[in-house]
Amino acid sequence: MAKFSALILIAVIRLAVALPSYESLVGLNEREINEYIARHGVAEIPNPPLPLADGSIKLVNNPSHPFIPAGPTDIRGPCPALNTLASHGYLPRSGVARPDQIVTAVMEGLNLGNDFAKFLAYQAFLMNGNPLTNLMSIGMKTPGTGPDPPKPALVGGLSQHGTFEGDTSMTRVDAFFGDQAVFNEDLFQKFIATSAKFGFNGTYDINAAAELRNDRLQDSIKTNPQLVFTSPRIISAYSEAVFPTIFFVDGRLNNRQLTIDAARHFFDFQMMPADFHRQPAPVNFTMVDPLTKAIFNKHPFSPGVNHGKNNFVLQPQTPPLADFCGIYEDIVLRVIPGQYPRPHGVLRKALNKNLGFLFGAVHAEHNCTQVFPFGRD
Template identity: 30%
Template sequence: MKTSFVLATAVGLASAFPGMAGINMKEEGMKMLKERHDAEQQEKRQLGDVLDGVGDLVGGLLDDVKGLLGSVASAVDPDNKRPEPGYEFQAPKKGDSRGPCPALNTLANHGYLPRDGYVSFDQILEATARGFNMGADLATVLGVFTTLTDANITEQSWYLGSSPEHLGGLNRHDTVEADISPNREDYYLGCGDNHHLSSRLFKQNVALAAQNPSKEFDFETMGNQFAMNADFSLKNNPFIYYFPFPSIVSVVAYNFYPQFFSNGTFGAGGVANYESISSILGAKLNKKTGEFQYVPERFPDNWYRRATPYGAVQALTEGFTGIYPYNPVPMPIPQIGTDNFSPQTLLCDIYNGINSITPLALGGALEQTGDTISWAVQKLIDVGLDATTLGCPKNSISPNFKLYPNKKQKGGPLRLPRSQYRWTGSNKYNRVYFTEAPTQPMCKHVSKP
């Protein structure tokens, strides 16, 4: 079953990107995926051994971390050094909002975004380009979807974590935030905590980097992290959520590790090393306990952003060729496994998705719905992602302005169980989260450093 799915994906990708990076995807891609599948069970057993050894032994983890240090980027342009003068690190103050995105948290901690963590669409576009060289189309797609689902629409602004009332913001599950994240637990299994760095997941990630000959957080390491996280979620989370848009974000977030967090340009002398990743992720090893404390995210010393923009098409291509085939979790994206699967059809799905969702802040006015959707579509057109260029049919939306009719009922979004409500607020740092794997909802999962 899995083999045929992998092969079907390979066929689709092969036809979709015939000349990608000079590789004949049809033959080499199929062969690569088949070999990978054949080695899968064997590989997983080996990974299990590595993790058993590393997870339990502090000494082993220390050795791994030491083995991952020391590489420096080559061929960097001094103009790309970050942070620039005037953008010094400051830890977030009480009340500042931070959430699941390590990059946006880093940008806020350095003042590229407002330090209180309430950010606007335009600020996001500028800061993600300046801090990390994210392409305008990719930042626009992310920003538009977030504005529609997590934001105060009239201000086109949102919280990096959640609002003081624990509403909206990037912490909001099932919108942009999804399950099977690289280093955050699933919303359900984490008892609503989908945004703090999980110590046990990062230990797994470090172990995978350590057993990779490159010793980097490259595509192989992150693909294996995806494979293991997907297995875990499929096995343990009965409410796993893999709706197209957030699931696409969750897949491409794995390639963001090498492509954005490397010191220098990945693939052109840049290195996805432990110093860079752990600093931007806010992971600080406690050498006594062997656990990772979650500390405020920051640019590492002597760090250079990538030199060229990384945009939507490359991100989708690499996510679905370099990460997803490691463990293709079924997604309700109809083109997967067919000849029609390509970055364009994925972008078209996203475009249609934007037309089909109801904005979070819909207070009631039909007019406001129309205005908001027009705003979103116009933003996409501005970066060349309109329906015509993507080949999507023009779409229309049926307004639904009673999003949560029973929102104040027990269990509704404004009356969550107390244990879960606690975890939906913005990040709290200098603690350790999830030393154990949550095989069922784990509400007690925080310890002192």
């Protein structure tokens, strides 16, 4: 009997692996999870990487990290930084990675500070990754992340709309209009025009960032009947507007003015410019937060959703951009349990471990209180 159910389970897994990605993986039930684990063992969850031993400036587009365009089976997604890091081999070129690999890649390749890197990577992993196999796609859903935990878990990869990925992106259309993960030339032309009008010498700087961020929101309010602009999307939208002025600028210059040529490399070619050097020192929340605040202050907004075009309804019950700990709690107490309503056993353990890593990243620089959606271990 045990042999029979093991065979069925293998068949289920094989089937899951064979099916096309979007309708693919059959959510395992608890018994199947236990059987799967008895057979394959549970993926080891390494501790988060420590800060870099040497966080100084460095040539990162170097011979040991050559650009190789994504092959037909390599996955790329909505994040220009992770796409580029995968195309230079800082991440697995396949586009499927463990969260700790993502932390290492953004520290090594772009000099993100350790806390900041962990905040982004573990938050994304909890919303878009597979806690059982410890793998996440940086783009579309894929069988490459192994058999899924039970639904409503999505394990959708970073392209999964309505999790980390959301509306009003700078170079991607809203999901309502098409593929929300793919670079869009028309929007990039808007990026260039906004930089020409507001940025110093036509560069994408903090002033251009403030105007483009606001423009993208106003445009979606007018045109996208299904616009959602609430926590947690608001925090990624505002920090992602600032990131290119820091991390995509060569660390030797480090003037917070991104040339259109360098922007074209990262956003469109998924490639570091020739001779690119990372930031001269690790960049943490203390450096990013004031810039995010500055662009918010130029064009403040309140979170809301569209009920039809041009009908933006405020959502006062959700945390605003200024409430960092409120957004942390919203992710941990609402968004993640939305996918994992009643996790048990190893699944719960894996989730709790990753939740601990996430909190470790937020409490150093933000004085938040830890919350436990699945109880304490």
